[in-house]
Amino acid sequence: MPERLRRSHEAWLLAVILVLGAVLAAIAPGFLTPGNFVDLIETYSVQGILALGLFVVLVSGGIDISFAATASVAQYLAAWLAARLHMPGIVCIPAGLLAGVALGAINATLIHFVRVTSIIATIATMSVYFALLMYFTGGKLISDLPDWWTDRIVFVQWQNAEGDLVRITLPIVMLVVAALFTWLMMTRSTAGRQLYAMGGNPESARRVGVAIGRLHYLAYGFLGFMAALGGIIQAHRVGESVPNAMYGSELTVLSAAVLGGASLSGGVGSVPGVLLGIVLLAILQNGLNLLGVSPYFFQIVIGLVILISTSFTMLATRGRHARRRVAAPAAGD
Amino acid sequence: MNAPFLRLSGVSKRFGGVLALDRIDWDVMPGEVHCLVGENGCGKSTLIKIVAGVHPPDPGSVVAIEEHDVLPLTPARAHALGVQVIFQDLSLFPNLSVAENVGIAQVLTGLARPARFAAMREVARATLQRLAFDLPLDARVSDLPVAERQIVAICRGLAARARLLFMDEPTASLTRAEVNRLLAIVARLKAEGIAVVFVSHRLDEVVEIAERVTVLRDGRKVGTYAAAEVDERRIASLMTGLELNSGIVARDLAGAAPLLEVRGLSRDGEYSDVSFTLRAGEVLGLTGLLGAGRTELALSLFGMTRPDAGTIAVDGRTVTLRSNHDAICAGIAYLSEDRLNLGLNLRQSIGDNIVLAVLDRLRGALGLLSGAQRRATAARWVDRLNIRIPGLDHPVHTLSGGNQQRVVLAKWLATSPKILILDSPTVGVDIRNKQGIYEIVRGLAAEGVGILLISDEIEEVFATCDRVLHMRGGRIAGEAIPGRVSEAALRAQVYA
Numbered sequence: 107m108p109e110r111l112r113r114s115h116e117a118w119l120l121a122v123i124l125v126l127g128a129v130l131a132a133i134a135p136g137f138l139t140p141g142n143f144v145d146l147i148e149t150y151s152v153q154g155i156l157a158l159g160l161f162v163v164l165v166s167g168g169i170d171i172s173f174a175a176t177a178s179v180a181q182y183l184a185a186w187l188a189a190r191l192h193m194p195g196i197v198c199i200p201a202g203l204l205a206g207v208a209l210g211a212i213n214a215t216l217i218h219f220v221r222v223t224s225i226i227a228t229i230a231t232m233s234v235y236f237a238l239l240m241y242f243t244g245g246k247l248i249s250d251l252p253d254w255w256t257d258r259i260v261f262v263q264w265q266n267a268e269g270d271l272v273r274i275t276l277p278i279v280m281l282v283v284a285a286l287f288t289w290l291m292m293t294r295s296t297a298g299r300q301l302y303a304m305g306g307n308p309e310s311a312r313r314v315g316v317a318i319g320r321l322h323y324l325a326y327g328f329l330g331f332m333a334a335l336g337g338i339i340q341a342h343r344v345g346e347s348v349p350n351a352m353y354g355s356e357l358t359v360l361s362a363a364v365l366g367g368a369s370l371s372g373g374v375g376s377v378p379g380v381l382l383g384i385v386l387l388a389i390l391q392n393g394l395n396l397l398g399v400s401p402y403f404f405q406i407v408i409g410l411v412i413l414i415s416t417s418f419t420m421l422a423t424r425g426r427h428a429r430r431r432v433a434a435p436a437a438g439d
Numbered sequence: 440m441n442a443p444f445l446r447l448s449g450v451s452k453r454f455g456g457v458l459a460l461d462r463i464d465w466d467v468m469p470g471e472v473h474c475l476v477g478e479n480g481c482g483k484s485t486l487i488k489i490v491a492g493v494h495p496p497d498p499g500s501v502v503a504i505e506e507h508d509v510l511p512l513t514p515a516r517a518h519a520l521g522v523q524v525i526f527q528d529l530s531l532f533p534n535l536s537v538a539e540n541v542g543i544a545q546v547l548t549g550l551a552r553p554a555r556f557a558a559m560r561e562v563a564r565a566t567l568q569r570l571a572f573d574l575p576l577d578a579r580v581s582d583l584p585v586a587e588r589q590i591v592a593i594c595r596g597l598a599a600r601a602r603l604l605f606m607d608e609p610t611a612s613l614t615r616a617e618v619n620r621l622l623a624i625v626a627r628l629k630a631e632g633i634a635v636v637f638v639s640h641r642l643d644e645v646v647e648i649a650e651r652v653t654v655l656r657d658g659r660k661v662g663t664y665a666a667a668e669v670d671e672r673r674i675a676s677l678m679t680g681l682e683l684n685s686g687i688v689a690r691d692l693a694g695a696a697p698l699l700e701v702r703g704l705s706r707d708g709e710y711s712d713v714s715f716t717l718r719a720g721e722v723l724g725l726t727g728l729l730g731a732g733r734t735e736l737a738l739s740l741f742g743m744t745r746p747d748a749g750t751i752a753v754d755g756r757t758v759t760l761r762s763n764h765d766a767i768c769a770g771i772a773y774l775s776e777d778r779l780n781l782g783l784n785l786r787q788s789i790g791d792n793i794v795l796a797v798l799d800r801l802r803g804a805l806g807l808l809s810g811a812q813r814r815a816t817a818a819r820w821v822d823r824l825n826i827r828i829p830g831l832d833h834p835v836h837t838l839s840g841g842n843q844q845r846v847v848l849a850k851w852l853a854t855s856p857k858i859l860i861l862d863s864p865t866v867g868v869d870i871r872n873k874q875g876i877y878e879i880v881r882g883l884a885a886e887g888v889g890i891l892l893i894s895d896e897i898e899e900v901f902a903t904c905d906r907v908l909h910m911r912g913g914r915i916a917g918e919a920i921p922g923r924v925s926e927a928a929l930r931a932q933v934y935a
Contacts, residue, residue, distance in 0.1 A: 293554075294553055294554055295550070295551060295552065295553060295554055296546040296547070296548060296549055296550055296551070296552045296553070296554050297550035297551060298554065299539065299543075299546040299554045300546060300547065300550070302532070302534065302535060303532045303535060303539075303543060305534070306532035306533055306534035306535055307530065307531065307532050307533065307534075309530065310530035310531060310532060311532070312514065313491070313493065313514055313524070313526070313530050314514070314518070314530070314543055314544070314547065314595075315513075315514050315515035315518055315547055316547060320550065321550075324550060373532070373533075373534035374534055
């Protein structure tokens, strides 16, 4: 029964996506082609990678909104090393990833040792990380990225009957790898189960001997890593590093994670849910685009979808609790 | 055989200026069922937390397990030594399954290891079997009733190879049948050589299976007694340090004017068909197990939730309470169960807290608040309730529990209520302040205020109330008049 309930959120999401996809396919020509669908996934691959990182922090019971700033810093650092110092990729990419982990570790330190509430700490670090980046770069973009970074890498490609070219590219592969890794870590490793336990009841976790500090570093460091990875992929896709290109994507990414069933109070959520959340956002945006609806309208739809989905979950939980309260005393008699 | 499993000598613990534990010497034998009793705030919880490695004791303290000094302790070290605590809140992970809660230790080793689900399930299955208990391994803990969650918590302790199990207030939310089941489990543990320490401020059901009883009072150990030597009454007087007179104060107020009349009040999932009358000057007790619907009922009487059916009348007039503002206007005040979170703003000054509910009445010229009136009102109540404070401007969190409770009382009394609902007013209050609060309650009743006293301490309602109602499963299950019914009989009814 509980297993079924837990799965049901993802099942619901899938149902909504299928219905929405069918409707859009019926009224928007060009929506339901493999080419469009694969393009869509590539477009959302960076946000997907960020959402996977954020999901881990949400499960741990915290929140982090500095990840877009972290991604920008890591991306720019790697780009600067590559374009200005002409360092090889084997240096630039690890340096960028390391920067992401380091910024994540600063968040973890503030949250674990200084005991600042995670949302406050990361609002502050978001502002500081981003402002430092703008201060030192003057907002100048780096457009002369080396070829090894910006060349498109296509793993598989084929042409379908209509002559559409369908390409499975590096961003898509990275999203899949990131999702697999996150899924394995969260469901099949000791660290993942400890994160769920900590998010479910932090005080109990401390009492049974979970090393809360290490888990904070793991969660925020992991998000920092994913943010840096996302940042590097984003530069790969657009072919340049713009300091403020990713800044402002925080809420879309958070929406995807929340739509996917992650709870802001921690301990709940799954990787398939997060991916479905991203897919839902992607087809909404793309579908409305194809229908020629104003982008402002899209924001309204996102807001409404989040409200409806979370209210639904809340109401369902409340219903279950009320029923249980009546049932409990009767069972004891 | 004669070496104790756990031995404490000279254990002290100071929190800021408060000495929570004062040179405690204590031991627990292997396979013993031991009872640790004392009033709220006597230091029981601090003692457990020291043995569990949550708090370090003050220098000079000795904690030994099997005669080896084990300080300094951490929670992980205490677990490794076989000390497990089942806290009152059970400390479970509501979002995880039964198997994961019981087998949590299987995923605590390191971070980058595969989680061994099969081993976890096996541990959970075997442990449940050891207790001859059947629970679905995949059920999420938040979906289980409280009694079964407790079983899960016990299993987790056993799965971690417990040799000494502390149970903090294990019976507080159980029915008698569930308590019996728990006692049967304890008997099994004892047979396996596991020592069990019950920590409780309730005596009856626990004393019947304990071998020894240790009494704490005000952070000191009063003594350890063979359970056969002491009865409930004797323990109660050891706990409080008072020769408890059976002081029944019940008066017959059937002739007094009805103040609050509740008829057929129901709210889906919380309480149903509740009817009673509270008369002027009456102290009416409302008791029952945790989760019986007492607090839910009180919240509706205070306008915080809307009943689905039934009527509430104040002074013979039917009222509709849409919000607590309506309730305050109707002359109802409510002192919540959780005074620290709901009743007080701890960081604000004592004065501001007292006048918070009557700001409307303190407006002077131009409708602005008058500082002088504010201070005068606060000072009047501080004086009247004999609250010991350093000054009106000090924040409330600087006061002791008993004095904080008086500040909440002052806040509501300032609204000059006709009806005062007190929800567990003496939880966390030491015995002297308890007596003080009872005196205030009786004094208010003598002035004609109708008081609804909600409490799960039978002796409290028995000794303070004119009449006692008890709830079970959301319904009023019975009524008793102290003196006409004995305390033991009332207790038996409530825990039946």
